[in-house]
Amino acid sequence: xxxxxxxxxxxxxxxxxxxxxxxxxxxxxxxxLIQTMVSIAVLYxxxxxxxxxxVQIIVYAGAIMVLFLFVIMLLNLDIKEEAKNAxxxxxxPAILMGIALFTVIGIVIKSKLMQGKHDQYTTAYVNSMGxxxxxxxxxxxxxxxxxxxxxILLFVAAIGAIMLAKRKx
Amino acid sequence: xNKELFAYLVIACVKILLVFGTIQLMVISMIWLERKIMAHMxxxxxxxxxxxxxxxxxxxxxxxxxxxxxxxxxxASKLLFVLAPAxxxxxxxxxxxxxxxxxxxxxLGYNVDLVITDIxxxxxxxxxxxxxxxxxxxxxxxxxxxxxxLLGGIRSSAQMISYELTLGLSLIGVVMLTExxxxxxxxxxxxxxxxxxxxxxxxxxYFTSAIAEVNRCPFDLPEAESELVAGYHTEYSSMKFAMFFxxxxxxxxxxxxxxxxxxxxxxxxxxxxxxxxxxxxxSGCLFFFIWIRSTFPRLRYDQLMHLGWKFLLPLSxxxxxxxxxxxxxxx
Numbered sequence: 001x002x003x004x005x006x007x008x009x010x011x012x013x014x015x016x017x018x019x020x021x022x023x024x025x026x027x028x029x030x031x032x033l034i035q036t037m038v039s040i041a042v043l044y045x046x047x048x049x050x051x052x053x054x055v056q057i058i059v060y061a062g063a064i065m066v067l068f069l070f071v072i073m074l075l076n077l078d079i080k081e082e083a084k085n086a087x088x089x090x091x092x093p094a095i096l097m098g099i100a101l102f103t104v105i106g107i108v109i110k111s112k113l114m115q116g117k118h119d120q121y122t123t124a125y126v127n128s129m130g131x132x133x134x135x136x137x138x139x140x141x142x143x144x145x146x147x148x149x150x151x152i153l154l155f156v157a158a159i160g161a162i163m164l165a166k167r168k169x
Numbered sequence: 170x171n172k173e174l175f176a177y178l179v180i181a182c183v184k185i186l187l188v189f190g191t192i193q194l195m196v197i198s199m200i201w202l203e204r205k206i207m208a209h210m211x212x213x214x215x216x217x218x219x220x221x222x223x224x225x226x227x228x229x230x231x232x233x234x235x236x237x238x239x240x241x242x243x244x245a246s247k248l249l250f251v252l253a254p255a256x257x258x259x260x261x262x263x264x265x266x267x268x269x270x271x272x273x274x275x276x277l278g279y280n281v282d283l284v285i286t287d288i289x290x291x292x293x294x295x296x297x298x299x300x301x302x303x304x305x306x307x308x309x310x311x312x313x314x315x316x317x318x319l320l321g322g323i324r325s326s327a328q329m330i331s332y333e334l335t336l337g338l339s340l341i342g343v344v345m346l347t348e349x350x351x352x353x354x355x356x357x358x359x360x361x362x363x364x365x366x367x368x369x370x371x372x373x374x375y376f377t378s379a380i381a382e383v384n385r386c387p388f389d390l391p392e393a394e395s396e397l398v399a400g401y402h403t404e405y406s407s408m409k410f411a412m413f414f415x416x417x418x419x420x421x422x423x424x425x426x427x428x429x430x431x432x433x434x435x436x437x438x439x440x441x442x443x444x445x446x447x448x449x450x451x452s453g454c455l456f457f458f459i460w461i462r463s464t465f466p467r468l469r470y471d472q473l474m475h476l477g478w479k480f481l482l483p484l485s486x487x488x489x490x491x492x493x494x495x496x497x498x499x500x
Binding site: 027031041050055061062063130131 | 246249289293298304307308311329330
């Protein structure tokens, strides 16, 4: 049952991702991206990561994409407008960089660097405690330093954005 | 299929249909009640012609809208134009999946929880779903290919992003007290004392942001008729317009139900059965919405943004801080 659901949702995710790239109209592109985000959230639920799924929708589909759409609609880009400020000979370096990116992703996945700890954290253990509680506990004990560094990083980014937008403040 | 699973599926389907039907009925009666109550508050009579005291007015309105010509502007983006009313309606309805509306009851030997589903991230689910509600309005605004619609859509998205933040933060205090994200746990924890007593500030912030979130007066800038015609649904007619209209009321019912669940003790109450208590409290909240609409004038756009970012947001952070401090002191 779950396997079939996975295949259906995964197909939707990939197809909407492909449509996002080939869509000429930016508004439709953004909508396809929202579709991708929501289907990824469903995949998280299939992996029993309910907290991540909810946060995925709240943050990406609910907040970031709304701002994307907001900006696209405000600028009201013309559908036929080609990318005018594309660099010359952009295509070949872009393809090379793309291949390089996928190679790095492949190496990382193969090398088991990203698998983290799982000996103790079985699905049964996680479900007995609840996703949210476990993530909270780990974030504020074991991963406190990375967590704080991330918050400082985001804070700096926010200040940077304000500085760029409001020079004369 | 074994018997247990079959019973589970049947019970779930019945609950879903029941909740869905109740919301639709409430939407219809709300349309009549709002007109009636506002009329009486303004010393008018309101609808009187159709049925006794205009009771059949919503049905007459529905028939009128159904038989109107359905116009889609020629340069509109057709797919999105048709999709938008549904996108506005769906989030309001599916939020009800996690809202408990009664205690456990025994029907034909089966224990039935009067909540469609109890998930351990109920609180997050509510916000995930309600944050998707913006898209209906934004899509309608853009797809109509009309500057008033677009401005209405943009205003609405800015407003909803701003107030979603305070809406979420105002409920964090309750979540801290309950120590659970499940809405069933939140209600169960209020058996003796309602959360509004412990979190009066939270309730105030929640209700103010909820009114802004559902674009109701005095925060109905997205459809300010004096400046934007009718905002995002300027180009809509017939049943598509009716769907936006119903979505507004469905949203109102949803945010009121959340207010009841988080602050007003859910279905808890003496003497009367739990479901009746839930409906009574819900009706009280909805009456409050109508009352506010006929009392306050509309805010200006900059006043709206000031209120959200410079007053409600710091206040909700303060509320979390105080709640946390008291919890630490009390241990």
